[in-house]
Amino acid sequence: MSSDRKYFKCYFECKTDGVLHRFPNPHENMNRFNLWAKVLDSEMQKRGAQYIYNNMRLCDRHFKLCYRTPSKKLTRNAIPTLDIDGPIIDLIRSLITNDTKQTTVVTDAQLIEILEREFFMDTNMLHKFEVEVYLNVLKKFIKNWPEWDQFEQAVLKLKETNDSAGISKILKEKYINLKEYLRGMLNVARQLANSKVNQIKMEENRYDNHSVVMEVEATRQQLNCLFYRQPLDKNVFNLTTDFKLGLHNSKMLTLESIVNWWGVEIEIRIKADNKFIIYKHRNLHRLKHMLVNKKLASETRKVTDLNEQILVKPERKNSTQILREHILKYFEKLLKSDKNSKWRSVLDTLKNILLNDLNSVPKTLSIPCDFRRYISKNKYIRYLYQDVPNEKKDEGAENFDLQLEEIVSPMCEFQMRTSGKNANTDISFEDAIKIICTDCRLTFTGANFVCDVLKHFSDDHNEEPDWNCLKCNRVFTMPSLTHMGWTHTCDVS
Structure with a gap:
């Protein structure tokens, strides 16, 4: 099914032209998905998590009605879910859930995934020096992104006013901003790394050219x-x-x-x-x-x-x-x-x-x-x-x-x-x-x-x-x- 929103409607079949919220990905956070799924009837739940994730949506009004605490604030797991997949948006969502970037640890495997899926780099085809440069760039500039504080304060205010549509909007905006910020840093790093990579390859070739190569097949x-x-x-x-x-x-x-x-x-x-x-x-x-x-x-x-x-x-x-x-x-x-x-x-x-x-x-x-x-x-x-x-x-x-x-x-x-x-x-x-x-x-x-x-x-x-x-x-x-x-x-x- 196409992800174009004209094919979707609110689960409660209300007529709305506003924001539609997607259910959380069950493969990434089953607890969060289960919390969302409680509002669905038993017949719908029997269809399975993957069907619900692919086909069900909630309008902003029902999203707020379903996921408010007794104090009328949005619950911790009721973070709006955008129709965007990828490691960068996953990182941003985890930061909102954890309330602070200091509690989130980004592993090398996640950074490799960012290079592969967000910036379409095949790390197996790159020189190992180049890969190390890109990983260090991501580590440094994800942490030092200038918009983190502004982003955190904006989300806190939107949570206080139960503005889930506003949270969705700022999630998408900051996802685009962070991705473009990292793209710029990686482009600069690529230009600087290219000359060094070429130098390393020349040294490796020079070493090979002065070596006597003998091929032996043995147990x-x-x-x-x-x-x-x-x-x-x-x-x-x-x-x-x-x-x-x-x-x-x-x-x-x-x-x-x-x-x-x-x-x-x-x-x-x-x-x-x-x-x-x-x-x-x-x-x-x-x-x-x-x-x-x-x-x-x-x-x-x-x-x-x-x-x-x-x-x-x-x-x-x-x-x-x-x-x-x-x-x-x-x-x-x-x-x-x-x-x-x-x-x-x-x-x-x-x-x-x-x-x-x-x-x-x-x-x-x-x-x-x-x-x-x-x-x-x-x-x-x-x-x-x-x-x-x-x-x-x-x-x-x-x-x-x-x-x-x-x-x-x-x-x-x-x-x-x-x-x-x-x-x-x-x-x-x-x-x-x-x-x-x-x-x-x-x-x-x-x-x-x-x-x-x-x-x-x-x-x-x-x-x-x-x-x-x-x-x-x-x-x-x-x-x-x-x-x-x-x-x-x-x-x-």
């Missing part, structure tokens, strides 16, 4: 010992079939460690009313490699923290809106299906992964959705090599100490989809969860999946050299680092 086990420290028969590649480092840890890996291991994917089917929400989490740790000769002077490396801000893919059409907190409630139902607490520790581990992923996403998700984030602000480094027996070293071997420098930036991506297939049937806990080893193309599910996945990773993926924090130089084993989710507190600031 993780092969890569860990692919290069000899000194030439052997005038060859630096370990081409033997024995790729063992002798580092195998006899201890079983923990599930907390495995879910943070590279090449691991988690899939959970969460029952949500008449459909399933399919949540997938995959570790995509970014690796950077350089073959170095330790006998030569090493370069001074500049260490910077990783930006843990979430990256969002553009919203798709025909998406399903769902509150973040509802997804967590549906997962709690899955927890309760484990009546004997047999799998409690497993579910708690997976819940922590889910919570970490959802912590920075917008409060309302448009499914299908895709996100990517660094799971730690720290990078880690190690050196991979294969020793050569002294009696086999080539002449001049003392001039070489070849090691493959490997730097990891821990990262994950996660996505959510919906499916109506077999949605009317119950699904057991064991079948609702899959853990996938993408390197070996093995999927673990069913009643014994926990034992199977622990055995597989402990037997086949437990031979890894230690890591050093690139910032504080602390040493971590791979099992301990992944058990901590690739995070630790650095000894240096």
Whole structure:
């Protein structure tokens, strides 16, 4: 149905040419929607929240009659709702409800959403420096918008006089003003950032042009010992079939460690009313490699923290809106299906992964959705090599100490989809969860999946050299680092 107001009339069928108020979006504030919906008869309420939101309106007179307190003032949740959607108007509405801008915290995910939806920027296509500039601009100028005080005072006066039409008018006016104010600041920032971005790209290209690029396709086990420290028969590649480092840890890996291991994917089917929400989490740790000769002077490396801000893919059409907190409630139902607490520790581990992923996403998700984030602000480094027996070293071997420098930036991506297939049937806990080893193309599910996945990773993926924090130089084993989710507190600031 078109949003043109000529297609709408007041629910009470009164004849009015004045302001019509839209019901609150149930996906954003169900409590506020329920308060509005109390004035509707039972037949209308049976049609559902989405139908009411899309089709029902209230005239200004009935709006005031329905939502006044005994003192004749508008109730706290009776804030007029404009036919405008988007993160900026949501921000303004939250400020009115909270009565003060100081109680509203704007997250990086919300700022990304403002860039994507209000200003049509595809942050995935922008240089990371440019994205950081735009986020800092929004943080500063949303807070310092000159019209906040005037806006707050005007709304307070309009509330005192029960002027809901006036509140609607000023909401729209300030929405336009704030958006244009931010657009101007972003345009200035874009002009200033362009030259810096071009400079950074030139430096990156210059670095690439002076580097020798070698492409090697190898398994993780092969890569860990692919290069000899000194030439052997005038060859630096370990081409033997024995790729063992002798580092195998006899201890079983923990599930907390495995879910943070590279090449691991988690899939959970969460029952949500008449459909399933399919949540997938995959570790995509970014690796950077350089073959170095330790006998030569090493370069001074500049260490910077990783930006843990979430990256969002553009919203798709025909998406399903769902509150973040509802997804967590549906997962709690899955927890309760484990009546004997047999799998409690497993579910708690997976819940922590889910919570970490959802912590920075917008409060309302448009499914299908895709996100990517660094799971730690720290990078880690190690050196991979294969020793050569002294009696086999080539002449001049003392001039070489070849090691493959490997730097990891821990990262994950996660996505959510919906499916109506077999949605009317119950699904057991064991079948609702899959853990996938993408390197070996093995999927673990069913009643014994926990034992199977622990055995597989402990037997086949437990031979890894230690890591050093690139910032504080602390040493971590791979099992301990992944058990901590690739995070630790650095000894240096």
